[in-house]
Amino acid sequence: MSNIIVLKKKIKKFKKIINVPGDKSLSIRWVLFSSLANGISKAKNLLISEDVIAAIKAIRVLGVKVILNNELCKVYGNGLNGYKYKKNLTINAYNSGTLGRLILGLVINSPYPIKLVGDNSLSKRDFKRISDPLSKFGAKFILKKKKFLPLKIYGSSNLKPIKYFEKKGSAQCKSSVIFAGMRTNGKTIIKAKKSRNHTELLSKHLKLPIKVKEGKTIDRIEINKPKKITNFNYNIPSDISSSAFFIVLTALSNNSELIIKNVNVNKSRVGIITILKKMGVKIVFINKKKYKGELISDIKVISCESLKPINCPSILNSSAIDEFLLIFLVAAKANGISIFKDLSELNQKESPRLEWGKKILMEMGIKTVTTKNSIKIFGNPNLRVNKKIVIKKYLKDHRVFMTCIIAALSFGGNWFIHDKDSIKTSFPNFLKIINKLKK
Numbered sequence: 001m002s003n004i005i006v007l008k009k010k011i012k013k014f015k016k017i018i019n020v021p022g023d024k025s026l027s028i029r030w031v032l033f034s035s036l037a038n039g040i041s042k043a044k045n046l047l048i049s050e051d052v053i054a055a056i057k058a059i060r061v062l063g064v065k066v067i068l069n070n071e072l073c074k075v076y077g078n079g080l081n082g083y084k085y086k087k088n089l090t091i092n093a094y095n096s097g098t099l100g101r102l103i104l105g106l107v108i109n110s111p112y113p114i115k116l117v118g119d120n121s122l123s124k125r126d127f128k129r130i131s132d133p134l135s136k137f138g139a140k141f142i143l144k145k146k147k148f149l150p151l152k153i154y155g156s157s158n159l160k161p162i163k164y165f166e167k168k169g170s171a172q173c174k175s176s177v178i179f180a181g182m183r184t185n186g187k188t189i190i191k192a193k194k195s196r197n198h199t200e201l202l203s204k205h206l207k208l209p210i211k212v213k214e215g216k217t218i219d220r221i222e223i224n225k226p227k228k229i230t231n232f233n234y235n236i237p238s239d240i241s242s243s244a245f246f247i248v249l250t251a252l253s254n255n256s257e258l259i260i261k262n263v264n265v266n267k268s269r270v271g272i273i274t275i276l277k278k279m280g281v282k283i284v285f286i287n288k289k290k291y292k293g294e295l296i297s298d299i300k301v302i303s304c305e306s307l308k309p310i311n312c313p314s315i316l317n318s319s320a321i322d323e324f325l326l327i328f329l330v331a332a333k334a335n336g337i338s339i340f341k342d343l344s345e346l347n348q349k350e351s352p353r354l355e356w357g358k359k360i361l362m363e364m365g366i367k368t369v370t371t372k373n374s375i376k377i378f379g380n381p382n383l384r385v386n387k388k389i390v391i392k393k394y395l396k397d398h399r400v401f402m403t404c405i406i407a408a409l410s411f412g413g414n415w416f417i418h419d420k421d422s423i424k425t426s427f428p429n430f431l432k433i434i435n436k437l438k439k
């Protein structure tokens with residue numbers, strides 16, 4: 001089967017109710033936490049995608065039994081000290097930065113070195129941001145070119161708690177250190193620039209010895225070694241980052257309306273909603289409820305006649321970090337110049353996304369001015385694409401692929417979008433939902 005999608009037409013107006021798959025960040029965290037629990041934990045609506053399967057394979061390598069079918073995932077945790085460390089273990093994180101980075105915190109007490117590998121895209125991403133803080137606990141690392149995968153972690157049974165300042169707004173760095181703190185006697189203290197807080201919320205839900213003091217821009221987290229994690233069941237809510245593709249498609253379409261059911265709208269994840277509302281998109285949350293510390297809601301979006309440009313406050317960057325390529329599409333149709341700054345982290349993703357954002361917009365005929373960490377987008381409310389656009393040679397990056405599908409359906413043109421298989425990492429049924437909206 002061809003790995004290219006060809007699109008030649010804008011989408012017609014639609015009015016639909018859809019469900020999107022489970023949240024990827026929560027799915028991976030549920031797998032990791034339940035691997036340390038005593039007894040069987042069960043998850044419904046776990047995202048079944050390559051990144052989550054990679055997490056399941058990783059805990060299997062560590063001796064944890066997992067049974068997975070379409071409805072239910074069961075993890076047979078062996079307790080906090082239940083990983084079966086052996087000589088010469090290799091963990092493959094494939095495309096998943098979240099798995100690769102979080103698992104290092106969990107295996108920091110391994111008596112044997114463990115090798116961590118990943119795919120071509122992950123092997124180009126920074127792991128020094130993790131090996132630096134974890135080394136302070138007492139682990140040792142050998143990384144390719146001192147920064148990349150493959151790496152070897154030499155764990156220790158004699159870990160010392162650390163004080164750590166996470167300045168990038170990276171939930172992966174913060175979470176890896178929280179996990180390492182859970183392996184260490186004594187109090188680990190983290191000051192962290194705000195980022196998604198699922199690890200903290202799950203730790204609290206599991207009554208682990210964690211304290212979080214929330215500040216406006218920085219949170220202070222204290223973590224001690226737990227005595228036990230009790231097995232726990234979880235009904236994973238839908239992923240706001242996957243929902244975002246359809247939210248933006250609706251915002252950019254004519255006379256359309258969409259409801260997405262049961263989405264995780266945790267405050268640390270909904271930067272895209274705040275940004276789009278500022279740009280004039282009509283979005284409402286309906287049926288809001290709390291679930292195990294997370295906020296869940298249906299999201300209603302109505303398409304928009306006129307879009308305002310935005311000078312995007314950097315304070316929203318972390319809570320919208322996976323959605324910027326989509327936000328750039330909205331800016332492309334806004335009536336004026338939008339500015340996005342302090343975005344160097346965007347080039348640290350599966351592909352260098354700030355560069356790819358610029359390339360895609362340029363192909364669409366939108367003027368941009370970029371620096372290493374910012375982009376100015378000169379919007380055109382009458383934007384129509386009439387030319388052939390070929391998108392290929394990006395690293396395996398699901399979000400580049402899916403953003404281009406949304407661009408093609410919103411602005412027209414003759415698009416050839418390569419690497420359809422990339423969606424398997426986070427959103428295997430993405431194109432099925434697109435087809436549902438087309439009908």
Ligand code: S3P
Binds near residue numbers: 026169172195196
């Ligand atoms: C994630 C954190 C973010 C995000 C990624 C998922 C997580 O990465 O981009 O898709 O689940 O912790 P950073 O922590 O590197 O910003």
